[in-house]
Amino acid sequence: MSNVQSVRCGWRARARILGVRARRYLVLVLSAQAPQSCLLLVTGDVLVIRCFHEPEGVALGFESQVMSVSEVSGEYVVLIGYPASVQETPIRRDPRLVCRMPCGIMVDRVEASEYTTAALLDVSASGAKLFVAGLHPGYGVNVSMRLPPPFESYHEMDGEVVRRYSDRKHGVAWSERQDELMGKLSEFL
Structure with missing residues (x-):
């Protein structure tokens, strides 16, 4: 699971990555508890995505632009551009x-x-x-x-x-x- 934050709207939600095409795009599915304002996302909106990678204990974060948003069976499916760069921050003091x-x-x-x-x-x-x-x-x-x-x-x-x-x-x-x-x-x- 990842945390997603809209830069323009300010809301935060949990999401899972449904699919990836390297250097092209990522497909996110926002949790059912995501705010209704998710539908206000428009092409070009910037999202900040953060996740924790086990077992290395590294927090990953990147920004990406929304390519499209749709609602499917009560879930929000968001297509975003592939990130230009990813920031890594070690969280654990000892490697596993x-x-x-x-x-x-x-x-x-x-x-x-x-x-x-x-x-x-x-x-x-x-x-x-x-x-x-x-x-x-x-x-x-x-x-x-x-x-x-x-x-x-x-x-x-x-x-x-x-x-x-x-x-x-x-x-x-x-x-x-x-x-x-x-x-x-x-x-x-």
């Missing part, structure tokens, strides 16, 4: 590595708690995205993983669930930076 590696997690470090099988979807020195059910923001977790060859040792990290992306995807912030882990994983990945 996409990894899809198995791990075990224990919730809240309770003695009765047992390790549950999970997967690291991506990892950075300051956090990770986990694939596992049953977590909620605020939960403390201990993550244990076996490092790949040539290291072949176990590495444990303590952290806290800070974001819930879906029922099974969760963002975790580590209690301590994991620079050593990142050095080892970046050699392997």
Whole structure:
């Protein structure tokens, strides 16, 4: 999803990119909650489009001119010119590595708690995205993983669930930076 802002009208709306033809145009579909003033867009109006690119953690932004607007089944379809340039702004302080590696997690470090099988979807020195059910923001977790060859040792990290992306995807912030882990994983990945 992207955020769209009309320079002339001032409104803001959410949109998804429906299609692209490189160096020619983009097709946006504005969300159903978009303001009615979207229909006031005319050819030549300038839109500012902003989006967040995962897992790199980069905010992208560009301006483009409206080529046409139509309403289809209650949604606004906007054809805009291909951007001349795109501005990139890093948002994350630490780069993420996409990894899809198995791990075990224990919730809240309770003695009765047992390790549950999970997967690291991506990892950075300051956090990770986990694939596992049953977590909620605020939960403390201990993550244990076996490092790949040539290291072949176990590495444990303590952290806290800070974001819930879906029922099974969760963002975790580590209690301590994991620079050593990142050095080892970046050699392997």
